[in-house]
Amino acid sequence: MIRIKILSITKYSYFLLFFIFIIILASNVIASSTRLAFVANLDGNWDLFTINEDGTDLKRLTKTPFDEKQPSWFRDRTKIVYATSDGKLHMIRAQNGEEIPLEIESTTVPRLSPSLSPDDNKLAFIQFVPKKKDDTDLILFDFKTKKTQTLIHQYSGQFWPSWSPDGRYIVYINSHCSGDCGRLIQELWITDSRGGWARQLLMTNSFCQQPSWSPNGKKIAFSSDKNGNFDIWILDLDSWDLRQVTNFNGLDISPAWSPDGNRLAFISIRSGGMEIWLKNLDTGEIKRIRPFGNKLIECKDVAWW
Numbered sequence: 001m002i003r004i005k006i007l008s009i010t011k012y013s014y015f016l017l018f019f020i021f022i023i024i025l026a027s028n029v030i031a032s033s034t035r036l037a038f039v040a041n042l043d044g045n046w047d048l049f050t051i052n053e054d055g056t057d058l059k060r061l062t063k064t065p066f067d068e069k070q071p072s073w074f075r076d077r078t079k080i081v082y083a084t085s086d087g088k089l090h091m092i093r094a095q096n097g098e099e100i101p102l103e104i105e106s107t108t109v110p111r112l113s114p115s116l117s118p119d120d121n122k123l124a125f126i127q128f129v130p131k132k133k134d135d136t137d138l139i140l141f142d143f144k145t146k147k148t149q150t151l152i153h154q155y156s157g158q159f160w161p162s163w164s165p166d167g168r169y170i171v172y173i174n175s176h177c178s179g180d181c182g183r184l185i186q187e188l189w190i191t192d193s194r195g196g197w198a199r200q201l202l203m204t205n206s207f208c209q210q211p212s213w214s215p216n217g218k219k220i221a222f223s224s225d226k227n228g229n230f231d232i233w234i235l236d237l238d239s240w241d242l243r244q245v246t247n248f249n250g251l252d253i254s255p256a257w258s259p260d261g262n263r264l265a266f267i268s269i270r271s272g273g274m275e276i277w278l279k280n281l282d283t284g285e286i287k288r289i290r291p292f293g294n295k296l297i298e299c300k301d302v303a304w305w
Helices: 002-032
Strands: 035-041 046-052 068-073 079-084 089-093 111-116 122-128 136-142 148-152 158-163 169-177 185-192 198-200 208-213 219-224 231-236 242-244 252-257 263-268 275-280 286-289 299-304
Touching (some): 035 068, 046 068, 068 299, 079 111, 111 158, 122 158, 136 158, 169 208, 185 208, 208 252, 252 299
Parallel strands (some): 158 208
Antiparallel strands (some): 035 299, 068 079, 111 122, 122 136, 136 148, 158 169, 169 185, 185 198, 208 219, 219 231, 263 275, 275 286
16 A cells, blocks of 8 residues: 555656646747837838747738838737828738738728727827828727727827726826927826826826837836937836936837836847847846847837737
8 A cells, every 4th residue: 555655656746747847838939929019111111020039930911112110019919000101001911921911990090000909909009180290099999899999089190009008097208398398308107997087197298109018017118218319118007206227328218018018128229239138127138139140130019929
């Protein structure tokens, strides 16, 4: 009886160790499978590409006469929504570049800055107001009902919406002043995703752009020239601490959170051209992603999922 019990325990231990090994292996596979979407000017136009976070498995998804921009991932990583320089929104399969009809009512005014809700049921985007120069509205499109609604009517331009992870709020940029102030001032604002109210989050007296909500909902990363150059900043929504996370005498823009929230991808010219860089927020380590090897191909509008 004693031998049987020891043998049973041993078998159980081996099974447990094997099970733990499988879980660890699966976790590593999942972690390494996160992908970056971005646009690059490879041969005269800005086209859409994806790549693994380690710089492998580059896929080209578009080759059109227009410039692609501002990609947004579906959460299952099978599709991407993006804008083009002709003012239209598009949806595409991330695996093979097949375009999928986006069943949204047509318009003659430009649309840009698409941002998918966390449940993939709604699309927030910016639409120019007809016959009003430099005035835009924040619009929601419902994939189920195929209907659009204006979320808020706000003076001046709204840009770059980004959803909170719980889908309750949207952070965006509002243009406050331009020629009358001697410079363009843009600040972070927030609204309920059902509409009804909006309020300003910060008063930086600077050009803020491209806010990105962290996966845990506690922080917002964005780019700003608050200290003279465009750098990446993080606003902590618990403490309201505003922290500068890059400090480069040049241009750091377009922050995108990693799915685990520990790193930021962004666009920087620190190598001589616009390229993708990753920063580990725990260690401070920074590294460059080179999708095209030693070729200096400019990239922008990075999205991570």
